[in-house]
Amino acid sequence: MSQKEATPEDILRPMQSTGRWYKIIFAVLALIAVGWMAIWGYQLEHGLAVTNLSDWGSGGGVTWGLYIGAFIWWVGIAHGGIIISAAVRLFGMDRYQPVARLAELLTIAGLAMAGTYILVHMGRPDRVVTSVIPAYPWTVQSSPLAWDITVITLYLVLTATYLVLTLRYDVHRLRDQMPKKLGPIYSIITVGYSKKEDQIIERMVWWLALGIIILAPLLLHGGVIPWLFALLPGMPGWMGAIQGPQFLSIALTSALAGVIVLATGLRRVYDWDHILTDDVIRGLTLWLGLFSLLFIWLQLQSVVTGLYAAPLDVAAVTSTMVTHPVYVIAIGLMVVVLAYIFAQAIRPSVFTPLRSVAIALLALYATLTEKILFVVEGLQYPTFSLYAGVPGPYFPSWIEMASIAGTISLAILIFMVVLKVFPVIELHAVEDHHDDDHDEEVTT
Amino acid sequence: MTWETIPVGVWLIFGIVGLPVYAIFLGWFLGKPRNPKTSVLGVTVFLTLVTAVWVGLYLTTMMISFVFDFGGLA
Numbered sequence: 174m175s176q177k178e179a180t181p182e183d184i185l186r187p188m189q190s191t192g193r194w195y196k197i198i199f200a201v202l203a204l205i206a207v208g209w210m211a212i213w214g215y216q217l218e219h220g221l222a223v224t225n226l227s228d229w230g231s232g233g234g235v236t237w238g239l240y241i242g243a244f245i246w247w248v249g250i251a252h253g254g255i256i257i258s259a260a261v262r263l264f265g266m267d268r269y270q271p272v273a274r275l276a277e278l279l280t281i282a283g284l285a286m287a288g289t290y291i292l293v294h295m296g297r298p299d300r301v302v303t304s305v306i307p308a309y310p311w312t313v314q315s316s317p318l319a320w321d322i323t324v325i326t327l328y329l330v331l332t333a334t335y336l337v338l339t340l341r342y343d344v345h346r347l348r349d350q351m352p353k354k355l356g357p358i359y360s361i362i363t364v365g366y367s368k369k370e371d372q373i374i375e376r377m378v379w380w381l382a383l384g385i386i387i388l389a390p391l392l393l394h395g396g397v398i399p400w401l402f403a404l405l406p407g408m409p410g411w412m413g414a415i416q417g418p419q420f421l422s423i424a425l426t427s428a429l430a431g432v433i434v435l436a437t438g439l440r441r442v443y444d445w446d447h448i449l450t451d452d453v454i455r456g457l458t459l460w461l462g463l464f465s466l467l468f469i470w471l472q473l474q475s476v477v478t479g480l481y482a483a484p485l486d487v488a489a490v491t492s493t494m495v496t497h498p499v500y501v502i503a504i505g506l507m508v509v510v511l512a513y514i515f516a517q518a519i520r521p522s523v524f525t526p527l528r529s530v531a532i533a534l535l536a537l538y539a540t541l542t543e544k545i546l547f548v549v550e551g552l553q554y555p556t557f558s559l560y561a562g563v564p565g566p567y568f569p570s571w572i573e574m575a576s577i578a579g580t581i582s583l584a585i586l587i588f589m590v591v592l593k594v595f596p597v598i599e600l601h602a603v604e605d606h607h608d609d610d611h612d613e614e615v616t617t
Numbered sequence: 618m619t620w621e622t623i624p625v626g627v628w629l630i631f632g633i634v635g636l637p638v639y640a641i642f643l644g645w646f647l648g649k650p651r652n653p654k655t656s657v658l659g660v661t662v663f664l665t666l667v668t669a670v671w672v673g674l675y676l677t678t679m680m681i682s683f684v685f686d687f688g689g690l691a
Contacts, residue, residue: 217685292678299682302675314624323630327638330666337662365658373655380644384637392634 177447179603185350186443187592199589202582209579212572213293221296224570234560235552235567237294242545243577244290247283248325249394249424249540253432254280254332255385256425256460262382268456270602271448272436277336278591279431282584284329289580317404320397328389335381338374341366343600355594395421402551410490410551415474422467426507427540429461430533435588437530439597448598451526455517458529462514465507465536472504490554499546503539510536541577545569 221227226236257276260266292298305312305322312319344351344359345366351359399420402411433454440449479491494500510532517524549567591597645656681687 214685217681288674292681297687299678299687301678302671306671312626313630314626316626320626320630320634324634326667326670327634330663330670331638331641333666334659334663337666338659365654370652370655373650373652376648376650377645377655377659380641380648383644384641387637388634392637396634 179448181347181350181600181603183443183445183448184596184598184600184603185347187597188351188594191593195589199586202586202589205578205582206586209575209582212575212579216293216572217298221294224572225565225567226294226573227296234555234558234563235549237548237552238567239545239569239573240290240294240576242548243541243580244287244294245398245420245544245548246427246541247287247290247580248398249283249420249427249544250431250537251280251283251287251328251428252389252394252424253283253428254278255382255389256428257432258335258378258382259386262379263386268453271445271598272432272453272457273602274336274339274599275435275439275597276432277332278588278597279428279435280332281329281336282587283431284325284332285587286580286584287325288329289583290576293576317397317400321401324388324393324397328385328393331381331385331388335378335385337362338378338381339599340595341374342371343596346600347596352593358594390421390425394424402547407556408551408554409484409486409556410494410547410554415471418467419471419475422464422471423540423543425464426461426468426536429457429464430536430540433457433461433529433533434537437526440526445598448603451524454526454529455521455524458514458524458532459518461529461533461536462511462518465510465514468540469504469507469511486554486556490550493554494546494550497546497550499542503543503546506535506539510539 216223224238224240226238226240254277257269257273261270261273292301295301305319309319313323341363345363345368348359348363395417399416402408403413403416405411436449436457437454440446440454476491476495479487480495483491513523513528513532517528553567588597642660645651645659646653
């Protein structure tokens with residue numbers, strides 16, 4: 174473990190210097206992002222037909238494919254923010270405070286990418302606002318899509334409010350050492366700030382964490398997002414009350430995996446191993462193990478009930494799913510993830526941050542492919558095969574696949590920009606670094 | 618009976634999904650420690666961000682419409 178003491182200068186370092194590698198990585202990612210936007214432009218020019226997702230779709234009526242699977246995946250990753258914030262603010266698990274803001278930023282980036290996928294999947298994205306807002310009083314009464322938009326907006330805005338309120342403390346104290354040219358932004362954030370508000374803001378963000386921990390996991394990824402599918406009786410692969418818990422378990426798995434990759438990556442780049450300690454990364458890895466176990470357990474529920482003596486339509490989709498290579502690989506990878514986490518829980522020497530990143534990446538791949546398969550198979554195996562005559566099996570087009578590289582690049586670019594504007598680790602985390610029972614592990 | 622008279626989305630969104638949001642605002646204004654000025658600041662940040670998200674989305678989509686010549690709302 175490091176002997177270094179965490180200081181405010183540590184968290185300011187990304188803002189004070191920009192290395193050669195930062196510029197190279199930024200340029201490469203920007204190139205990928207712009208390249209994908211050009212591909213999206215091609216799709217806008219020629220219509221969704223270029224992806225085979227328009228009209229009746231392909232493969233017997235697959236009109237939702239990779240785009241909607243990736244949308245669900247990004248919303249799932251976005252749950253990292255509230256898990257960590259709730260752990261810190263509601264349950265007093267202060268050792269996770271250094272990753273709290275990183276996770277909240279991951280929420281913002283994840284929801285931004287999820288929203289991007291909605292735009293990308295629309296033939297006429299220019300109509301999204303003008304059709305949603307005026308019709309809202311009617312659509313909210315019965316449309317799960319309107320419910321989705323409502324809850325995603327609330328989650329995004331409440332998380333951003335949380336970020337702004339907690340930034341006031343940091344920006345006021347560190348402003349002299351932050352980039353002068355960004356002064357107007359800092360002035361807006363700290364408008365009307367007084368030290369008397371600190372205690373009140375702490376209580377306000379406690380209320381925010383409480384509200385969001387109910388709203389996001391239980392009512393968003395365990396609610397309105399699975400209800401987009403689970404309420405459709407004609408789609409046996411989608412229908413059913415288990416979708417809520419199942420979606421949530423997958424979301425929490427991908428969220429923890431995302432936080433592990435982000436925290437470990439930044440720790441390596443900025444030499445933050447005395448702030449984002451092995452202890453923190455190992456704790457996150459154990460949480461990933463719990464959520465992965467829930468993921469596998471809920472899959473088991475679906476598979477057993479779907480194969481034993483299920484109605485014919487349910488049996489058809491379940492038996493196809495369990496033999497599909499994409500599903501077999503996804504579940505196999507999750508078993509590898511669990512095996513590593515179990516091994517390092519029994520024998521701590523098995524743990525290394527790099528190995529945790531590797532299994533987190535496996536979990537991210539598994540959750541993405543499982544969600545895409547879920548969307549596609551639900552459409553391919555309806556109760557009544559009205560579109561069975563539509564030719565060709567579904568396979569994501571290169572245009573759809575490019576969107577994964579494009580959105581991941583955009584999300585990383587968001588982080589790289591934010592790194593230059595605000596401290597991505599809360600000042601409290603380096604001020605209060607000795608306040609819990611992990612003191613020894615941090616400083617020894 | 619309730620199911621038939623009150624549309625599902627109305628009680629689901631405003632009656633259940635809204636609860637944690639109502640709790641946040643009630644906590645800000647009624648919980649302790651509190652200061653009305655700081656609570657109003659929180660509400661202002663919230664409303665500003667809601668507006669920024671939807672106005673930002675509107676401007677983005679109008680730009681897409683302009684670039685790809687979708688012909689406005691036609």
